[in-house]
Amino acid sequence: MHISFRQIQIFQAVAQTENFTRAAELLHMTQPAISMQVKQLEDNVGLSLFERQGKRIVMTAAGKAMHAYGCELLAQYQGMVETLKELKNVHQGYIKVSAATTSIYFITRMLASFSKMHEGITVSLDITNRKALVEQLQHYEADLVVMGEPPSNLDLHSQRLMCNPLVLIAPADHPLAGKKEIPIADIAGEKFVVREPGSGTRAAIERFFAEYGHTFSSTLEMSSNESIKYSVIAGLGLGIVSLHSIKLELETRSLAVLDVQGFPIQRYWHIVTRDGKWLSPAAQAFKEYVIAEAAAYAQDYQQLLL
């Protein structure tokens, strides 16, 4: 069975786009050339890799198996190219970082100070929710991922960075603001403004209420912590957000943290790499920088709860 590396690259482009024309555009080839290469690959393998469903093409079981290996092979190839490039010039590099929506409150600051020290290194930062981060890890897409809980079903290396306490927030003039040790039953009737399904924060909130035998009713679901904070200030309901997202609002006293039984919900930030994904010297330097900085940030945030 002969499979060339070029055929794997072409197959991966078709698998990712599920469209011969778009794959051709991506690879700067013609659509017939792509179709011919895929046909030849299928002949070599002796299996169909795609099937037509109306106007769409979808991967067969053999196509899906090849795609999973293809992701890993291309990641290794990319690693090899980056290493060779960096051996030419160790002061340059490109790092692909993906981070949980809620981590922007610290990761952007870390990135700014790192970039000042390493001007030749370009960092691409993708901010997205937990569900999307897990998919990226699955497909070896990011060099480094900053997230809450790492998924347990993938081969990863993860290192804990710092605490990520989730606090219950209310408008500053809420009747429970300033009260101590509020029983959880006292907030059972309140409406909540919460993150979207797929968010790590949302999953933690659901686990928390299930543990206490309560359910929560939400007025609104939002994919941004900023929108949640503004909605809580406007009186749409209570919110549960990372302490890291409300530093400014606590300083300006526009929000109150309620001292409710079981809160803060204790969580942690991690920096995660996928096993088998090569880490460039630039990515390694950024990882070490984030780990070293996290300790100082943790202390800074802890002051907010005092």
Ligand code: PGA
């Ligand atoms: P989120 O992730 O921004 O998807 O909620 C943060 C987390 O997992 O704590």
